[in-house]
Amino acid sequence: MTYLSEDGSHEAVNARMSPQTPERLKQVMESLVHHLHDFIKDVRLTEAEWETAIAFLTQTGHMCSDTRQEFILLSDVLGVSMLVDAVNNRKPAGSTPSTVFGPFHVDGVPEREMGASISLDGKGEPCLFEGRVLDLDGNPIEGACVDVWSDNADGFYDVQQPDIQPQHNNRGIFRTGPDGRYWFTGIKPVSYPIPDNGPVGKMLGHLGRHPYRPAHMHFLITAPGYQRLITHTFVAGDPYLESDAVFAVKAPLITRFQERDASDGSPKWKAAYDFVLPPENSAEA
Numbered sequence: 676m677t678y679l680s681e682d683g684s685h686e687a688v689n690a691r692m693s694p695q696t697p698e699r700l701k702q703v704m705e706s707l708v709h710h711l712h713d714f715i716k717d718v719r720l721t722e723a724e725w726e727t728a729i730a731f732l733t734q735t736g737h738m739c740s741d742t743r744q745e746f747i748l749l750s751d752v753l754g755v756s757m758l759v760d761a762v763n764n765r766k767p768a769g770s771t772p773s774t775v776f777g778p779f780h781v782d783g784v785p786e787r788e789m790g791a792s793i794s795l796d797g798k799g800e801p802c803l804f805e806g807r808v809l810d811l812d813g814n815p816i817e818g819a820c821v822d823v824w825s826d827n828a829d830g831f832y833d834v835q836q837p838d839i840q841p842q843h844n845n846r847g848i849f850r851t852g853p854d855g856r857y858w859f860t861g862i863k864p865v866s867y868p869i870p871d872n873g874p875v876g877k878m879l880g881h882l883g884r885h886p887y888r889p890a891h892m893h894f895l896i897t898a899p900g901y902q903r904l905i906t907h908t909f910v911a912g913d914p915y916l917e918s919d920a921v922f923a924v925k926a927p928l929i930t931r932f933q934e935r936d937a938s939d940g941s942p943k944w945k946a947a948y949d950f951v952l953p954p955e956n957s958a959e960a
């Protein structure tokens with residue numbers, strides 16, 4: 676029997692775990708309790724601060740709904756989402772890096788004909804997105820499903836403005852042919868603030884942090900026999916590249932958006948990017 680004391684606090688808690696506790700759960704909980712107790716001792720958390728933390732977490736929970744996940748937002752702005760991504764996606768050299776999924780992907784988006792436009796509200800500057808889906812040896816991957824989504828020219832996703840934007844605005848799914856190529860017209864994405872009218876936004880304010888994400892296009896690429904890729908391409912030159920509110924920028928994902936002659940009606944911008952997928956069973960880098 677061990678009573679809890681300041682010195683032996685985490686041992687006292689962890690000793691209560693049943694010997695039947697599954698191995699992985701035991702490992703995770705022991706480490707969590709240990710780090711949490713060390714943190715409290717490290718900063719000598721005051722009772723008022725503890726109460727503030729409880730109130731903050733309570734408000735975070737209250738902010739959650741079917742369309743708003745404030746806890747994921749908290750994880751994102753603390754760099755936790757990107758760290759979980761990093762430790763779980765150690766890819767072989769040459770692979771396209773992954774980044775956060777974000778809360779705005781939706782299932783059930785229509786598969787569109789290659790080359791189609793995903794911009795349904797007619798706002799923004801048209802941009803041709805094109806490239807190939809390749810394996811590690813540079814061979815094209817046929818039948819890859821390229822699921823894309825971005826904000827509109829006002830900086831909102833369709834799901835944030837269901838009464839204003841057409842459903843599936845700036846979303847589409849494209850399937851590659853034998854040459855592994857994809858192309859579609861969207862808009863040149865614009866930077867936007869993550870939802871900041873809740874406790875997470877308030878926390879950012881207290882920390883002197885802005886809520887903006889640099890402009891990006893989201894990609895979810897799947898192909899049989901290859902690892903699933905969740906990533907974005909970022910607009911080179913965006914002022915928020917080095918201060919992304921959710922730490923999701925990786926240098927190889929920064930893409931040049933090339934301005935073109937649009938007098939013949941073709942899109943004013945072009946963003947070319949080839950995605951490289953490692954095989955499903957490949958070893959970690």
Ligand code: BEZ
Nearest residue numbers: 751776777778779869921
């Ligand atoms: C996004 O890129 O859609 C996103 C990612 C993390 C938090 C909020 C938005």
Ligand code: FE
Nearest residue numbers: 777779891893
């Ligand atoms: Fe986004």
